[in-house]
Amino acid sequence: MSKIMAINAGSSSLKFQLFEMPSETVITKGYVERIGLKDSVFNLTVQGQKVTETLHIPNHEVAVELLLEKLIQHQVISSFEEINGVGHRVVHGGEVFSDSVLITEEVIEELERLSELAPLHNPANITGIIAFQRILGDTPAVAVFDTAFHQTMPSSAYMYSLPYEYYENYGIRKYGFHGTSHKYVSQRAAEMMGRPIEELRLISCHLGNGASITAIKGGKSIDTSMGFTPLAGVTMGTRSGDIDPALIPYIMEKSGKTADEVLDVLNKQSGILALSGFSSDLRDIQDAANEGDERAELALEVFADRIHKYIGSYAARMGGVDGIIFTAGIGENSHTIRARILEGLEFMGVYWDEELNLIHGEEAFINSSFSPVKIMIIPTNEEVMIARDAAAIASQQKVNV
Numbered sequence: 001m002s003k004i005m006a007i008n009a010g011s012s013s014l015k016f017q018l019f020e021m022p023s024e025t026v027i028t029k030g031y032v033e034r035i036g037l038k039d040s041v042f043n044l045t046v047q048g049q050k051v052t053e054t055l056h057i058p059n060h061e062v063a064v065e066l067l068l069e070k071l072i073q074h075q076v077i078s079s080f081e082e083i084n085g086v087g088h089r090v091v092h093g094g095e096v097f098s099d100s101v102l103i104t105e106e107v108i109e110e111l112e113r114l115s116e117l118a119p120l121h122n123p124a125n126i127t128g129i130i131a132f133q134r135i136l137g138d139t140p141a142v143a144v145f146d147t148a149f150h151q152t153m154p155s156s157a158y159m160y161s162l163p164y165e166y167y168e169n170y171g172i173r174k175y176g177f178h179g180t181s182h183k184y185v186s187q188r189a190a191e192m193m194g195r196p197i198e199e200l201r202l203i204s205c206h207l208g209n210g211a212s213i214t215a216i217k218g219g220k221s222i223d224t225s226m227g228f229t230p231l232a233g234v235t236m237g238t239r240s241g242d243i244d245p246a247l248i249p250y251i252m253e254k255s256g257k258t259a260d261e262v263l264d265v266l267n268k269q270s271g272i273l274a275l276s277g278f279s280s281d282l283r284d285i286q287d288a289a290n291e292g293d294e295r296a297e298l299a300l301e302v303f304a305d306r307i308h309k310y311i312g313s314y315a316a317r318m319g320g321v322d323g324i325i326f327t328a329g330i331g332e333n334s335h336t337i338r339a340r341i342l343e344g345l346e347f348m349g350v351y352w353d354e355e356l357n358l359i360h361g362e363e364a365f366i367n368s369s370f371s372p373v374k375i376m377i378i379p380t381n382e383e384v385m386i387a388r389d390a391a392a393i394a395s396q397q398k399v400n401v
Helices: 060-073 105-117 122-136 148-152 164-170 179-193 247-255 259-268 271-276 282-290 294-318 328-333 335-342 382-400
Strands: 002-009 014-021 025-033 040-046 049-055 083-090 141-145 201-207 211-217 220-224 323-327 374-377
Touching (some): 002 122, 002 382, 014 382, 025 060, 083 382, 105 122, 141 382, 148 179, 148 220, 179 201, 179 211, 179 220, 179 382, 201 294, 211 294, 271 282, 282 294
Parallel strands (some): 002 083, 083 141
Antiparallel strands (some): 040 049, 211 220
């Protein structure tokens, strides 16, 4: 038995779960928010009880110190030595990392080099890694990449129709994201279906404020909707998804905005927020649509339409589909969005049960009994995937020593 910490560090936040492995039991979990501000929030759940404090946490290193001290204070661990490994979520691994890796100085240098591909995410991930290293010393630390699962895509899927030297010199290609989530739910889908994943053609729909669709054949990602950045693909909460690239200079000319300002609009002021005119929260939009708000209804239609089209194209890409997976906040909890997405897919063997589709937030098959294609709700668990990889690599490291 070992204790493994799964970490997701943001620019001003730190989310964590401590697992007992290999049972994958969550011992404790929590988060630190508003790091760097005087009213930082520390939250810890121990044996079902939440402990919340508001205090000044100036940086990630102090946040990590506080976290580890609280684990001892609440008798979760008796010493830091009980933590056998730390798994860190890292958003972008480029083409360098096709799997999780033990973090070394060389790995950190590579992550820093890759930060230009994910300037909002990788630096924060690196900050979390260094903060834990300073305190836990030689405890094995493992990087688990959002992009790694998609490194199995063929070049026909990830290459853009641009001058080839842009790929060679600048690394411009499709990378894809949410890989840890897509990997987890596809493996769980195979278990639920009682079939080897190597035999299956699955379409995974990770639908939250950020959303991506992935075609998974034989357990490997062969295509995904997000691209060079998480901006590409389907309509999202505040992201536009796919648009005609010629719109960027056109908007610049018409509005007087700079390229960076237009990108800010596409990332933070578009999506269902822009279509509805009032919210990026699908629950608010659904309520307004039910009351007859036409723009709210349009936002729902566009959101579902884009996902519907990706499912159809990926089924064609794989020569059929055996299972469709819905995961993340919207995918797990919105029966109306699932129904809108699935409607019209009967021609390819997709039939869902209206009563089963009312299930929210728990594992379930929602397809009709006669449906050739299985339709599943599978709550995602990226943290347990991080813990699994960290435990495996930390264990191997111990064997090598």
